[in-house]
Amino acid sequence: MICCSHSQTKRFGFDRNRNPRVRCLHCGKTWTIRQPRPLGAMRVPVETAKLALRLLTEGMSIRATERTTGIHRDTLCKLIVRFGDACRSFLDERMRGLTLSHLQFDEQWTWVGRKQARLTVNEKAERHDVGDVYIWTCIDQKTKLMPSFLIGKRSADNARRFMRDVAGRLTFPKPHVSDDQSYLRPGYKPVTQISTDGFNAYPEAVDLAFGPYVKYGVIIKEYRNARMIYTPSEMVGTKRTGMRGIEGRNQRTICTSHVERLNGTQRVFLKRLNRLTLCFSKKLRNLEAAFAMFAAYYNYCWQTRKPGKSGQKRGTAAMMAGIAGHVWSFDELFAAVLFPKPE
Numbered sequence: 457m458i459c460c461s462h463s464q465t466k467r468f469g470f471d472r473n474r475n476p477r478v479r480c481l482h483c484g485k486t487w488t489i490r491q492p493r494p495l496g497a498m499r500v501p502v503e504t505a506k507l508a509l510r511l512l513t514e515g516m517s518i519r520a521t522e523r524t525t526g527i528h529r530d531t532l533c534k535l536i537v538r539f540g541d542a543c544r545s546f547l548d549e550r551m552r553g554l555t556l557s558h559l560q561f562d563e564q565w566t567w568v569g570r571k572q573a574r575l576t577v578n579e580k581a582e583r584h585d586v587g588d589v590y591i592w593t594c595i596d597q598k599t600k601l602m603p604s605f606l607i608g609k610r611s612a613d614n615a616r617r618f619m620r621d622v623a624g625r626l627t628f629p630k631p632h633v634s635d636d637q638s639y640l641r642p643g644y645k646p647v648t649q650i651s652t653d654g655f656n657a658y659p660e661a662v663d664l665a666f667g668p669y670v671k672y673g674v675i676i677k678e679y680r681n682a683r684m685i686y687t688p689s690e691m692v693g694t695k696r697t698g699m700r701g702i703e704g705r706n707q708r709t710i711c712t713s714h715v716e717r718l719n720g721t722q723r724v725f726l727k728r729l730n731r732l733t734l735c736f737s738k739k740l741r742n743l744e745a746a747f748a749m750f751a752a753y754y755n756y757c758w759q760t761r762k763p764g765k766s767g768q769k770r771g772t773a774a775m776m777a778g779i780a781g782h783v784w785s786f787d788e789l790f791a792a793v794l795f796p797k798p799e
């Protein structure tokens with residue numbers, strides 16, 4: 457037996473998975489150098505996978521990405537789930553301790569598998585993952601940050617879950633300080649303002665999640681032609697109601713326009729949300745992953761415009777909210793999400 461510490465090695469070709477192999481110059485032993493596998497067991501080359509994900513986040517369809525990159529559509533779906541899940545835990549970790557001044561909440565309709573009317577009676581009663589599904593989002597008016605999202609049925613339960621989740625990401629005053637505050641002249645100091653539409657599960661959900669630490673208002677917009685398809689409906693009136701801490705002239709600040717604009721952005725960037733096309737989600741799991749991917753891209757890479765008509769770009773939402781230092785490229789996001797730095 458040769459006692460060898462393999463001190464001198466030389467490159468020795470590649471194995472069948474293109475991992476480099478080396479050979480010891482003294483004893484002649486050969487072995488494979490294991491490389492980090494950001495995509496787990498998937499054998500797609502990392503660069504090709506990155507390109508495919510890039511195209512998908514820019515609003516390209518799965519079939520079009522299949523034709524362009526040569527990756528099979530089933531593999532693409534697995535890639536979306538892999539990357540999307542990583543994006544979700546990445547965001548979950550980063551979106552903490554935020555200070556946001558005005559959050560607008562909304563939920564946007566889409567469907568998974570079949571439209572609600574095509575479901576059987578049993579499916580309507582038992583399945584949460586087919587038929588009508590809503591994408592619950594919120595955006596901060598000033599920074600344009602989307603701190604969280606939830607995908608599920610339009611229920612009071614989901615309203616509570618979502619509101620609770622968002623509240624957990626904001627900075628609240630410390631408990632013992634808050635106890636003092638109730639004796640002070642202005643009462644509780646709100647940590648943020650919230651605007652929602654007229655969905656009747658919100659007031660209770662806001663109350664549960666924020667208690668007295670919030671200014672909250674509801675805006676109800678009335679439309680003409682709301683039921684006519686292919687025709688933009690015309691807004692005929694708005695009704696703003698301050699629910700907590702918003703009175704008089706301040707009611708004019710109640711606004712959901714920015715989150716409605718965000719719904720439009722989602723419809724553009726996620727092919728499966730495009731209206732009047734053949735695109736739709738076949739699985740809730742894939743929709744969740746695709747949306748997480750969009751959320752990470754939107755917050756860290758996408759530059760929103762300055763208010764007004766100058767058309768100039770601002771920093772990304774993450775920069776405006778102080779959780780990122782510069783505009784991230786897609787490569788940076790890909791690396792940060794799939795190769796998390798060891799703590």
Ligand SMILES: [Zn+2]
Pocket residue numbers: 460461462463480481482483484485
């Ligand atoms: Zn050796």
